[in-house]
Amino acid sequence: FTADVHIADRTVIESAYYPVHEMELSDWDIFYYRLFPAGDPHYIDYSQIRLNPADKILYDACRKYILPVGYQMVNLFLVDWSEENWGTLSFHDTLEFLYARNTGETLLWEDYPRDRYPSRVRMPAEIFETHVLPYFNITQEELRSHCGYDAETRSYPYRAIRGDDLTTWKNAMCEPEAMEIITNSNGTLTLRIQVYSPELKTDRLFCHDLTVRPLEGEDFQYVGNKVTYVSSFGLPPTISRFELDK
DSSP: OEEEEEOTTOOEEEEEEOOOOEEEEOTTSEEEEEOSOTTOTTSOSOEEEEOSOOOHHHHHHHHHHTTTTOSSSOOTTTSOEESSOOTTOOSGGGHHHHHHHHHSSOOOGGGSOBOSSTTOEEEEHHHHHHHHGGGBSOOHHHHHHHTTOBTTTTEEEEOOOOTTHHHHSOOOOOEEEEEEEEEOTTSOEEEEEEEEETTTTEEEEEEEEEEEEEOSTTOEEEEEEEEEEEOTTOOOOOSOGGGGGO
16 A cells, blocks of 8 residues: 655655555445554554545535534434434534534634633633524523523533543544435425444444535524434444533
Protein backbone atom coordinates (compact mmCIF):
# COMPACT_ATOMS: atom_id res chain seq x y z
CA PHE A 1 0.00 0.00 0.00
CA THR A 2 1.36 3.45 -0.94
CA ALA A 3 0.35 6.64 0.86
CA ASP A 4 1.12 9.98 -0.79
CA VAL A 5 1.12 13.35 0.95
CA HIS A 6 -0.07 16.25 -1.24
CA ILE A 7 0.08 20.00 -0.96
CA ALA A 8 -2.44 22.47 -2.37
CA ASP A 9 -1.31 22.20 -6.00
CA ARG A 10 -1.63 18.38 -5.82
CA THR A 11 2.13 17.86 -6.06
CA VAL A 12 3.34 14.72 -4.28
CA ILE A 13 5.89 15.77 -1.68
CA GLU A 14 6.25 12.50 0.22
CA SER A 15 5.48 8.83 -0.31
CA ALA A 16 5.41 6.03 2.21
CA TYR A 17 4.98 2.28 1.77
CA TYR A 18 3.08 0.12 4.22
CA PRO A 19 2.59 -3.65 4.31
CA VAL A 20 -1.06 -4.67 4.30
CA HIS A 21 -1.61 -7.04 7.21
CA GLU A 22 -5.14 -8.04 6.25
CA MET A 23 -7.66 -7.19 3.55
CA GLU A 24 -11.23 -8.07 2.65
CA LEU A 25 -13.78 -7.06 0.02
CA SER A 26 -17.23 -6.87 1.59
CA ASP A 27 -20.59 -7.72 0.05
CA TRP A 28 -21.25 -3.98 -0.15
CA ASP A 29 -18.15 -3.48 -2.32
CA ILE A 30 -16.10 -1.82 0.37
CA PHE A 31 -12.43 -2.79 0.45
CA TYR A 32 -11.27 -3.02 4.07
CA TYR A 33 -7.57 -3.17 4.81
CA ARG A 34 -5.33 -3.10 7.88
CA LEU A 35 -2.00 -1.32 7.72
CA PHE A 36 -0.91 -1.78 11.32
CA PRO A 37 -0.84 -4.87 13.54
CA ALA A 38 -4.04 -5.70 15.38
CA GLY A 39 -4.35 -4.30 18.86
CA ASP A 40 -2.14 -1.23 18.40
CA PRO A 41 -4.08 1.48 20.31
CA HIS A 42 -2.48 4.29 18.30
CA TYR A 43 -4.35 3.38 15.10
CA ILE A 44 -7.81 2.25 14.03
CA ASP A 45 -7.94 -1.43 13.13
CA TYR A 46 -9.10 -0.98 9.54
CA SER A 47 -9.27 1.63 6.83
CA GLN A 48 -11.55 1.38 3.84
CA ILE A 49 -11.90 2.27 0.17
CA ARG A 50 -15.34 2.48 -1.34
CA LEU A 51 -15.37 0.94 -4.81
CA ASN A 52 -18.74 2.23 -6.01
CA PRO A 53 -19.70 5.92 -6.24
CA ALA A 54 -22.38 7.23 -3.91
CA ASP A 55 -25.74 8.41 -5.22
CA LYS A 56 -25.41 12.21 -5.20
CA ILE A 57 -28.93 12.96 -3.96
CA LEU A 58 -28.63 10.46 -1.11
CA TYR A 59 -25.10 11.60 -0.30
CA ASP A 60 -26.10 15.27 -0.20
CA ALA A 61 -29.02 14.51 2.12
CA CYS A 62 -26.71 12.60 4.43
CA ARG A 63 -24.18 15.42 4.36
CA LYS A 64 -26.84 18.00 5.19
CA TYR A 65 -28.75 16.22 7.93
CA ILE A 66 -26.37 13.66 9.46
CA LEU A 67 -22.75 14.71 9.11
CA PRO A 68 -22.92 18.10 10.88
CA VAL A 69 -23.77 16.25 14.11
CA GLY A 70 -22.64 12.65 13.67
CA TYR A 71 -22.45 9.93 16.29
CA GLN A 72 -19.49 10.92 18.49
CA MET A 73 -20.63 11.69 22.04
CA VAL A 74 -24.10 12.80 20.96
CA ASN A 75 -27.19 10.58 20.90
CA LEU A 76 -29.41 12.45 18.42
CA PHE A 77 -29.29 9.53 15.95
CA LEU A 78 -28.75 6.72 18.48
CA VAL A 79 -31.98 6.73 20.50
CA ASP A 80 -35.68 6.64 19.63
CA TRP A 81 -37.47 9.96 20.00
CA SER A 82 -40.18 12.05 18.36
CA GLU A 83 -41.82 15.45 18.70
CA GLU A 84 -44.49 13.77 20.82
CA ASN A 85 -41.95 12.07 23.09
CA TRP A 86 -38.37 13.34 23.29
CA GLY A 87 -37.30 10.22 25.13
CA THR A 88 -33.65 10.31 26.25
CA LEU A 89 -32.53 12.71 23.52
CA SER A 90 -29.84 15.03 24.92
CA PHE A 91 -30.38 18.50 23.47
CA HIS A 92 -27.31 19.69 25.38
CA ASP A 93 -24.95 17.44 23.46
CA THR A 94 -26.11 18.80 20.10
CA LEU A 95 -25.11 22.38 20.94
CA GLU A 96 -21.49 22.49 19.76
CA PHE A 97 -22.34 20.74 16.49
CA LEU A 98 -25.30 22.97 15.66
CA TYR A 99 -23.29 26.03 16.72
CA ALA A 100 -20.54 25.02 14.29
CA ARG A 101 -23.08 24.44 11.50
CA ASN A 102 -24.58 27.88 12.03
CA THR A 103 -21.39 29.88 12.51
CA GLY A 104 -18.59 27.83 10.96
CA GLU A 105 -16.70 28.26 14.24
CA THR A 106 -15.85 26.17 17.30
CA LEU A 107 -17.80 26.83 20.48
CA LEU A 108 -15.28 28.11 23.05
CA TRP A 109 -16.99 26.72 26.14
CA GLU A 110 -14.09 27.66 28.45
CA ASP A 111 -15.15 31.32 28.21
CA TYR A 112 -18.29 30.75 30.32
CA PRO A 113 -18.84 30.54 34.11
CA ARG A 114 -18.20 27.21 35.78
CA ASP A 115 -21.04 25.06 37.02
CA ARG A 116 -20.99 23.12 40.28
CA TYR A 117 -19.44 20.21 38.39
CA PRO A 118 -15.83 21.01 37.35
CA SER A 119 -16.47 19.54 33.90
CA ARG A 120 -19.48 21.80 33.21
CA VAL A 121 -20.16 25.45 32.49
CA ARG A 122 -23.25 27.66 32.52
CA MET A 123 -24.11 28.36 28.89
CA PRO A 124 -26.03 31.63 28.36
CA ALA A 125 -29.61 31.03 27.26
CA GLU A 126 -29.13 33.31 24.27
CA ILE A 127 -26.44 31.04 22.84
CA PHE A 128 -28.12 27.75 23.74
CA GLU A 129 -31.54 28.72 22.43
CA THR A 130 -30.27 30.50 19.32
CA HIS A 131 -28.45 27.42 18.10
CA VAL A 132 -30.60 24.55 19.40
CA LEU A 133 -34.19 25.76 19.43
CA PRO A 134 -34.62 26.33 15.65
CA TYR A 135 -33.68 22.72 14.88
CA PHE A 136 -36.58 21.24 16.84
CA ASN A 137 -40.32 21.87 16.95
CA ILE A 138 -40.26 22.67 20.65
CA THR A 139 -41.31 25.80 22.53
CA GLN A 140 -38.88 27.88 24.54
CA GLU A 141 -40.76 26.97 27.72
CA GLU A 142 -40.61 23.25 26.97
CA LEU A 143 -36.91 23.40 26.12
CA ARG A 144 -36.17 25.25 29.35
CA SER A 145 -38.14 22.74 31.39
CA HIS A 146 -36.47 19.80 29.65
CA CYS A 147 -32.89 21.11 29.80
CA GLY A 148 -32.42 22.52 33.30
CA TYR A 149 -32.69 26.22 32.54
CA ASP A 150 -31.81 28.47 35.49
CA ALA A 151 -33.88 31.67 35.51
CA GLU A 152 -31.59 33.47 37.95
CA THR A 153 -28.49 33.17 35.78
CA ARG A 154 -30.42 32.87 32.49
CA SER A 155 -28.30 29.87 31.56
CA TYR A 156 -28.26 26.14 30.90
CA PRO A 157 -25.80 23.53 32.16
CA TYR A 158 -23.42 22.43 29.43
CA ARG A 159 -20.65 19.84 29.22
CA ALA A 160 -18.24 19.87 26.30
CA ILE A 161 -16.28 16.85 25.10
CA ARG A 162 -13.16 16.57 27.25
CA GLY A 163 -9.92 14.85 26.35
CA ASP A 164 -10.22 12.11 28.95
CA ASP A 165 -13.72 11.26 27.66
CA LEU A 166 -12.09 9.55 24.70
CA THR A 167 -10.71 6.82 26.96
CA THR A 168 -14.01 6.12 28.72
CA TRP A 169 -16.38 6.64 25.79
CA LYS A 170 -15.67 3.66 23.55
CA ASN A 171 -17.11 4.82 20.24
CA ALA A 172 -16.20 3.03 17.04
CA MET A 173 -15.89 5.05 13.85
CA CYS A 174 -19.32 5.46 12.24
CA GLU A 175 -19.91 6.28 8.57
CA PRO A 176 -23.57 6.92 7.63
CA GLU A 177 -24.99 5.97 4.25
CA ALA A 178 -28.43 7.17 3.16
CA MET A 179 -30.10 4.21 1.45
CA GLU A 180 -33.48 5.79 0.69
CA ILE A 181 -35.41 9.02 1.14
CA ILE A 182 -39.15 8.75 1.76
CA THR A 183 -41.37 11.79 1.22
CA ASN A 184 -44.17 11.76 3.80
CA SER A 185 -47.68 13.17 3.31
CA ASN A 186 -47.05 15.93 5.89
CA GLY A 187 -44.05 17.28 3.96
CA THR A 188 -41.38 15.69 6.13
CA LEU A 189 -38.63 13.43 4.79
CA THR A 190 -37.54 10.14 6.29
CA LEU A 191 -33.97 9.06 5.57
CA ARG A 192 -33.21 5.36 5.82
CA ILE A 193 -29.66 5.31 7.15
CA GLN A 194 -27.26 2.38 7.21
CA VAL A 195 -24.15 2.96 9.31
CA TYR A 196 -20.96 1.12 8.53
CA SER A 197 -17.71 1.09 10.47
CA PRO A 198 -14.31 0.74 8.84
CA GLU A 199 -12.82 0.36 12.30
CA LEU A 200 -14.90 -2.76 12.99
CA LYS A 201 -14.89 -3.97 9.37
CA THR A 202 -18.66 -4.14 9.12
CA ASP A 203 -21.01 -2.79 6.45
CA ARG A 204 -23.98 -2.70 8.81
CA LEU A 205 -23.14 -1.64 12.33
CA PHE A 206 -26.68 -0.34 12.89
CA CYS A 207 -29.51 1.33 10.96
CA HIS A 208 -31.85 4.16 11.83
CA ASP A 209 -34.67 6.15 10.26
CA LEU A 210 -34.27 9.90 10.65
CA THR A 211 -37.21 12.18 9.90
CA VAL A 212 -36.60 15.85 9.12
CA ARG A 213 -38.76 18.81 8.17
CA PRO A 214 -37.28 20.93 5.35
CA LEU A 215 -37.83 24.64 5.83
CA GLU A 216 -37.03 27.67 3.72
CA GLY A 217 -33.59 27.72 2.14
CA GLU A 218 -31.11 25.43 3.90
CA ASP A 219 -33.02 25.45 7.18
CA PHE A 220 -34.69 22.33 8.60
CA GLN A 221 -35.88 20.71 11.81
CA TYR A 222 -35.20 17.28 13.23
CA VAL A 223 -38.58 15.56 13.67
CA GLY A 224 -37.77 12.09 14.98
CA ASN A 225 -35.38 9.16 14.99
CA LYS A 226 -35.89 5.41 15.25
CA VAL A 227 -33.19 2.76 15.49
CA THR A 228 -34.27 -0.11 13.24
CA TYR A 229 -31.34 -2.54 13.43
CA VAL A 230 -28.38 -3.17 15.74
CA SER A 231 -25.60 -5.63 14.93
CA SER A 232 -23.78 -7.84 17.41
CA PHE A 233 -21.26 -5.03 17.93
CA GLY A 234 -24.00 -2.98 19.59
CA LEU A 235 -24.69 0.73 19.40
CA PRO A 236 -22.19 3.44 20.27
CA PRO A 237 -22.83 4.83 23.78
CA THR A 238 -26.26 6.45 23.93
CA ILE A 239 -25.92 8.24 27.28
CA SER A 240 -25.78 11.98 27.82
CA ARG A 241 -22.34 13.40 28.62
CA PHE A 242 -23.74 14.53 31.97
CA GLU A 243 -23.88 10.87 33.01
CA LEU A 244 -20.08 10.70 32.88
CA ASP A 245 -19.98 13.03 35.89
CA LYS A 246 -22.05 10.78 38.16
